[in-house]
Every structure is written in C-alpha cells, then in structure tokens.
Amino acid sequence: MGSFLLRAALTGLALWIVTRLVPGIDFVGGDSTPARIGVIFVVAVIFGVVNAVVKPVVQLISIPLYILTLGLIHIVINAFMLWITSWITDHTTHWGLSIDDFWWTAIWAAIVLSIVSWLLSLIVKAD
Template sequence: MAAFLVRTVFTGFALWIASLIVPGIDFVGGSNNWEKLGIVLVVAVIFGLVNAVIKPIVQIIAIPFYILTLGLIHVVINAFMLEITAWITRNTTHWGIEVDDFFWSAIFGAIVISLVGWGFAMIMKEPYE
C-alpha cells in the first residue's frame, strides 16, 4: 500500500510539472488548493490504472513499430495514455486533466512526465516497493 501511495504522489507531481511546463495541458476544476491537490491525485490514480491496464496491450500490438522506429514509438504510446486519461476525466467528470491536442501537447507532456519520473527513479536509491 505504501508503494502505491508513493508512486501515486510521484505520478501526480510529474503530471503537475507537465501542466506547468507544457502549454495545452491543464488541470480543470477545484476552487481552492486542497481541491486541486485532490484532483491531481485522482488523475494520477487514473493515469496509473490506464498505464497498468491499457498500455501493455498497446505495447504488444506495437512491437513491429518498436522495431521500425528503434523504440521512439514509446513516446507516442505514452502520449496516447495521457490522452486516454484526459478523455476519461473529461467524459466522466467536470474536472481532471485537459490536453488540447495530441501533437504537440500530449507528446511534449509525455516527454516531461517521463523525464520527471526518471528523475524520481534516480533520486530514490532504494526501491520503494
């Protein structure tokens, strides 16, 4: 349970950093800071579920593209997972994450989220699982 909470907080922080850096990615909803923090954490949980359930299926289907693009398709798949998360939050609630367009907001957002996640992995010497 602790590993899930740590991973969720790190994912939420990565999403928040992406919303600050990337034009076209914004969090919608929340009138005060506590509500916005709750929205970020809920979106992080949804993003984690999308990555756990849908991403492996897409990666298996995309094996030929991994070979063809020497792995660069991974950025596009991560952007697709960000778009799916935005679609889920947009169509089920009136708050969440909003991605304006796939090219370049989602692509650049996926790169920023990956870099922030990589930075957290470098900081964490011991696995938090």
C-alpha cells in the same frame, strides 16, 4: 499500500510539473488548494490504472512499430496514455486533465513526463 500511495503521489507531482512546463496541458477543477491536490491525485491514480491496463495491450499490438521506429513509438504510446487519461476524466467527471492537442501537446508532455518521472525516481531511490 504505502508504495501505491507514494507512487501515486510522485506521479501526481510529475504530472503537476508537466502542466507547469508544457503549454496546452492543465488540470481542470478544484477551486481550493486541497481540492486541486485531490484532483491531481485522482488523475494520477487514473493515469496509473491506464498505464497498468491499456499500455501493455497497446505495446503488444505495436511490436512491429517498435522495431520499425527503433523504439521511438514509445513516446507516441505514452502520449496516447496521457490522452486516454484526459478523455476519461473529461467524459466521466468534467474535471481532471485537459490536453488541447494530441500531436504536439501530448507528445511534449509525454517526453517531459518521462524525464521528470526519471528524476523523481532518482531522488526517491537516493532516500
């Protein structure tokens, strides 16, 4: 349970950093700071569930594209996972993650999220 909470918190931190660095992606909802932190945490959990359930299926189906693009399709798949998370939170709760445009906003967000998550994992492993 502790590792799940740590992973969700790190994912939430990474998503928050992405919203600060990439224009067009932001969190919606949460009027106060504790409510905003709650929104970020719930979005991180939803993003984790999407990555655990949907991403393996999409990766399996897109094996030929991985070969054809030499793995670059992975960036598009990560952007698609962000977009699915945004869609889920928008259509079920009307708060959560908001992405203006899939093609460039979600692609840049996926790239930045990968880098930030990698850096955070280095910091956590060092402790």
